[in-house]
Amino acid sequence: MNTTFLDACRGKKTSHVPVWFMRQAGRYLPDYQRVRNKLTFLELCKNPALCVEVTLQPIDIFGFDAAILFSDILIPMEAMGLALEFHDGRGPIFPEPVRDLQKITALRVPDPEEDMPFVLETIRLLRQELKVPLIGFAGAPFTLATYVIEGGSSKNFFATKSMMFREPELYRAILDKITACTSSYLIAQAKAGAQALQLFDSWAGALAPCDYERFALPYVQTILADLRQHTDIPLIYFANNGATLLRHTAGLDADVLGIDWRIPLADAIRQAGPHAVQGNLDPLALFLPKAELEARIAAMLEDARAARGYIFNLGHGVVPETDPDQVKIAVEAVHRFSQVNQN
């Protein structure tokens, strides 16, 4: 068992810097495309055997130090009773956005074993196969709320922010339910065998820091506190576009902060408080020529020596146009350079 990832999460010394990529199982991989072409995205998410297959692909091909469950952050929102559609080339769609008390009251807090058994089954199957740790995940409440309030993706989050500002009781009622759902979902993932848990706050960076503090942070704190009561596995919080939120996130009771590519890694480490840090190569930097890609990785590893613990990752998900050979170059560079650095 390769435990470098878990050790780095806890700030322990490791033989090399562990590396995994957000969306490492995904469309840039021909092997993934072959599976995905046979069924819809939601069908794939609900098929444990195929979820296992695509989760394992990047581990086998590139030697990543951690696997992340193949799923989607919106799966629990569907389990709350909301119709959810994915159409190729567009974002996710909730045809009936949640914007009034009646719709909020109708939201159920799902029983993960009952309502999302395919996720937990995927985790159990993966643990039989994997030689690296398995990361479970969920969306953070603010991010999930934007999808269900907007009815899908958004440019300026008009519906979410105007509810937040003008009908804060409605907003808080939605967020409370999503928070309860997320806590129980992640606890169930841990019980099924997930060895670390990541909360994805993909849209946190749309908020002014003062609004993040009031309307997003408290729900993250609640989930982390709930998880600490039920499990001692490492907890990772990733606020995308979150450089200016570090003042708030640095105080979170997580083990690791995920960092996007808009802040120099050295600055993020300085501001991350007691946390290990995970990140933060621009996903598009995977298009750099080999020598430049390797030089950029070497510089990051040098900066990362100041971290309490460090996990190499991208600053956001792998983009579909990425050449798998470039991913291979990056993973090998992290392993090779970090072994040299620690001798």
Added chain:
Amino acid sequence: MNTTFLDACRGKKTSHVPVWFMRQAGRYLPDYQRVRNKLTFLELCKNPALCVEVTLQPIDIFGFDAAILFSDILIPMEAMGLALEFHDGRGPIFPEPVRDLQKITALRVPDPEEDMPFVLETIRLLRQELKVPLIGFAGAPFTLATYVIEGGSSKNFFATKSMMFREPELYRAILDKITACTSSYLIAQAKAGAQALQLFDSWAGALAPCDYERFALPYVQTILADLRQHTDIPLIYFANNGATLLRHTAGLDADVLGIDWRIPLADAIRQAGPHAVQGNLDPLALFLPKAELEARIAAMLEDARAARGYIFNLGHGVVPETDPDQVKIAVEAVHRFSQVNQN
């Protein structure tokens, strides 16, 4: 003549804090809609009489302390020889993106008087009407390049960044031409009567700071240097989502840095070097109830007392759903509270 805006740009003491809003002339105003409904967006941009009308509307209605020329940052890209389309409800489209040497060679550096006479005519007409200063503007080169390379708006700037990283000579050739075009366009605006100039770097925040420094900043520096040789009016640089770029932008030879809403105003002022600061209320904060909106503005004005010069603005453009009454509340609050503060 109300010169508070120009005085604040230069760090001089003013009788009240001046205020204007990005996109203050725009779709949230019924008066604008009435004009706009008669013709296409591009037709409007090329009609000086109507551009004057919509530029003046928010000054007359709300008492803003500065007017900004009604136009679009992509007008000069069309003048470079590129077909440009606007379709309602979608972003702008360049049906023939610029991605090879042949297309780059074909780009012309336009003569503003010859190729964009309507912009300069609008400025001349506005100066006869206005009792507040007139701001001219252009897009910053990186931001303009993303549109012409991607062929429109983009989510992850795949085409732009992959050209930047894999074909830097092509990228630099495009940026050099856009930079030359932008310098001469802004110099022409100043000669026509613009009393301040703002460079909009709307997509700067998509770049890692190390890439911003290499692939965007140098072109901004070139334009500012060109402008300083031809005019002494105040220069404003706005990098949207640019909190982590302040280390670089603080060194620019501009008078004012525009700040988006993702960073607390007090932090931005601390990092802005010798510049006056303009910003940075979340445009969606205009949906706050009156008392809360006023409280937020009061807090910003308090923080702004540390600035070398301060111009109240939003952190990005007014969104179309905004209630004009809320804009009125905000403008009046800035004026009222800042007069009290300075007594």
